[in-house]
Amino acid sequence: MKIHAHKFSFRNRVVVIIVGVALGAVSLLYTNEMARKLKGKEQHDVALWAHAMERVSRDMMGTIQDPLVADIMSTGNNIPFIITDENLEVINSHLIPDKIIDHPDRLRRQIDKFMSENQPIPVRFRFSSEHYHLIFYGKSTLLKSLYYFPYIQIIVIAAFITLGFIAFRSSKHDEQNRVWIGLAKETAHQLGTPTSSLLGWIEYLRSQNIDQAAVEEMNKDLTHLMKITDRFSKIGSETPLTPANINEVVGESVMYFRKRIPRNVTLDYNGLAIAPVQANINAALFEWVVENLMKNSLDALQGHGTIDVRISSDDKHVMIDVKDTGKGIPKSNWKRIFEPGFTTKTRGWGLGLSLSRRIVEEYHQGKIAVIDSEIGKGTTIRITLKRTFAA
Template sequence: MAVEERNKVELWAKAIEQISGTNDLGSEYLNFLMEVTSKNTTIPIIVVNADGTLNSDANITYNEARKEEVLQKELKKMKDRVVPIKIELSENEYQLLYYRESSILRNLRLYPLVQLFVIVIFIVVAYFAFNATNQAEQNQVWVGMSKETAHQLGTPISSLMAWIELLKLKNVDENLVKELEQDTKRLERITERFSKIGSKPELLRVNIVEVLNSSVDYLKRRSSDKVIFETSYDEKAYVETPLNAALFSWVIENICKNAIDAMGNNGTITLKLKEKDNQVYIDISDTGVGVAKSHFKTIFQPGYSTKKRGWGLGLSLAKRIVEIYHSGKIFIKSSELGKGTTFRIVLNK
């Protein structure tokens, strides 16, 4: 089309030459030449004299008051893009014809880019749709497994509770029965957690300090003596926050258990709590091996684990519980290889 437009302009220039340079044209031939020049209704044209002054133009829209300014701008664009066509008027007199592509041709040049853009958009949408479908399927599998686990745990827990009551009647060592009772309650809580995966849990206004204290006490009893737990907050304070205590304590325990593994069962875990504006900040620090910056986000993805055993779901579930169920945030605040890591949890009061 570009070549065809060039041919049309050359024919237009040739017609002007013939009209200007011959006086003895027959009327039919003259009419033919005039028709050739009038047929061009799409290609913008500017004709300049040999001295560079504007002579005539065609197919350029402008306001009469701004004619000179518009034509000069158009001429500059044309000079940058095309080689002018010389119109020989006489032996010593000539004009130069400049032109640019028609709007149809310019739009056609953009058409492949528009097509490419549409294809890219389609591929991106298809990719995200596929990922969303895949993620939804995975979520359904995990939800199904969680609920089935909770269901399967129900029967043995009921039996354990009955056995504990029987042991109480048999005057068995009180401390032993108490420990069994605590472990059974722990199993009940785990079952409750699994049963709530996949459904929006109920948030109650509770004292988050009590939830932290309870989680730390449980972890202390189940951890090595070489693991030291420090709390940098008032353990008797009252900080009311909308929480699902069973699920949130799971978050604290998961982070602390990861910290214990990172420290090799030997080090210090520090929990800090502070209020600011309408939010609660919980920082959990350890003295473990640390996390590389490149893993700050991937550490929360399902399957990520540096341990030989385990499925790498702890931190993924923690993120889901904090961000989806509690509308909060959880992230690695800071970490230094060989020195330790600090996780931060932000909750709305």
């Protein structure tokens, strides 16, 4: 089911991307065609101005005398232009700042720019073949907008697609979180009834003439089961962190685990032989992380080998290393093992290490990572927490 859902989701993404690209391409082609037509119209308009100028009277200085032509060229359009004589002396201009007209170098650059956009149109005088005007003109603001508009559209479409994907992934992630939180709390609720019943049975067995050592071990398992129930109930809830002795918290998990591993597996721990170190943690959830790491190490050992749990610290951090002599992890999977659903086992959902990372990084603001692994020799996973000191 996961594979089909993934394919369906991927196919939907491809369809959305194709539709977005198609819309952008159609918009680009359509606006380019509109721009081509508008450019042709503007060239035709300028040609009409030149023709009108040739037909109206002018004084010897070449100043436009006809008020209709002057009005059309100066106020009836948004096409920037410069009219010069044959010596490139400016006769008239429109939509050109004075700082360009009054500066020879800037004026020359502006004329060159207009020439790169459109061929200048000469205006011949009837009374003289030696004197003429040149109309240099560029693109109107509307034409420029049409050229840039499709690219803006493409950016907007891409932004909407990106935001849509982010919103979709966020809502899907939130939905999955709600499902898992609900499942965890329901599991805690369902475990509540049998654990309460088992507590009564433990008290009954204590009053009977049987091996009380076995009853105490059963009680330890029941206590551990109640811890697990408490952990599930804490998922998705506010999780207060309190200063705790890391040596003792980790030690409790190690001691419980040590009596329940195969005979050919050795579990070493240095935490009770070194000076205590302290960090802000939620003990119930943090014990869960340590147990997950030891269980993964035990699976990697396949019935024989060593698990070494070691605590170390510096001025700012406390480190908990869980090292095993198991089959090791390829370096390409060092980060992937913490992803939800990733597992190399034939059984299980691949959620243990993912949950551990979430507890360490999101709840405790720490870090968890594979710091060393070699195929056939073993793996070391390290938890790093911010160290605190007793007041």
